[in-house]
Amino acid sequence: MPELPEVEIIRQSLDKKIRRKKVKKVIVRNRDLRMILPNDFKKQLENKKIRRVTRFSKYLIMNFNDNEFCLIHLGMSGTIHLVKNGSKNCFTNLSFYSSPLLPKKHNHIEIIFDRFKIIYNDPRRFGFFQIIKDYDDLKKRFSHLGPEPFDKKFNLKFFRKFIKNKDKKIKDLIIDQNFVSGIGNIYANEILFLTKINPFKKAKLLKKEDCNRIILKSRIVLQKAIKKGGSSIKDFMNTEGKKGGFQDSFNVYQRNGLKCKRKGCKGIILKKTISNRSTFFCNNCQN
Known part of the structure; x- marks a missing residue:
């Protein structure tokens, strides 16, 4: 999707x-x-x-x-x-x-x-x-949906209130459209890599700085993806017949078994399943 x-x-x-x-x-x-x-x-x-x-x-x-x-x-x-x-x-x-x-x-x-x-x-x-x-x-x-990542309503106060006492894994939270609208599996993996947060971590355990990093990195990842024309996992093209280019910038998505791209990190990208979705993360810098 x-x-x-x-x-x-x-x-x-x-x-x-x-x-x-x-x-x-x-x-x-x-x-x-x-x-x-x-x-x-x-x-x-x-x-x-x-x-x-x-x-x-x-x-x-x-x-x-x-x-x-x-x-x-x-x-x-x-x-x-x-x-x-x-x-x-x-x-x-x-x-x-x-x-x-x-x-x-x-x-x-x-x-x-x-x-x-x-x-x-x-x-x-x-x-x-x-x-x-x-x-x-x-x-x-659209009243049942959360704010978009670029919306001012997607802020620390909203974030902290939403995750209070939630046992949900942070990966599941980021793709929950009631929390924030528009992020799916591909970009959730990339966002969590940039924040150095393990996707299995429970949302209620996130610190204030973790929440702020997720808000910031969500915007950065999505803006970069839009600028590069989206991700052409198969044959996505725009009206000019041009493919998206963000897939060339993937840090973790579909990179299982490969070395982590983060400078100085000696980790390997792992692939596991969360809620029946493929989840990719570094076993070292996202530990």
Whole structure:
């Protein structure tokens, strides 16, 4: 599943292509996604002008001129493809963890503009589209989620209050979307490496300086990942057919058995499982 940096790259690509564009037509080939599309979904989008594309956490948000919104969540296997009229451009994928080419199957939704269309493809159908009627409803939709790592609300006071008496391992805490929104398994591993904190440590045992380091390093890691275009673990590409580059900067993720990159450290990167997720850490500097 794409994490905050990858969704931000998709947002940038989409915004560049569909900002101020009018939806001419919508074709729904399959309503049976994670959230079943309403019967009037097509009517709710057609003839609307897109003001801009924004993002919260791992959600893309199409903002319309009439102050309604359409949320898009890619789930585990959802991808968005941009196809220009008459174009033979082989790179169509705006998304993550899939082929850069438009697959022949599982094209569930087509949103058609003047000279191009965007196609939502999702073999596992864990993604969804949702119409939100106004800004108040949009706020309510995200009220169960924690702040983003870049939000001022993600601060020491909030952190300390949240972890009080929690036996949860710190790795599980960082990927808990109720705590902080947008961080998934890849970046949690990288953040904890930079903080020198063992992923198995219980959250309630974190000291004040530990919390501050996690807040700071979360922002640093995610900003760097966005700047490098996200992480291309498989075939993630943006609208220009360019791969992300952050995977070249991984310190621990998928580096099990290799030497630690930290200067002066003689440790080895280990791979263990926490809550059914692969967890990578240095056996020396994160001990």
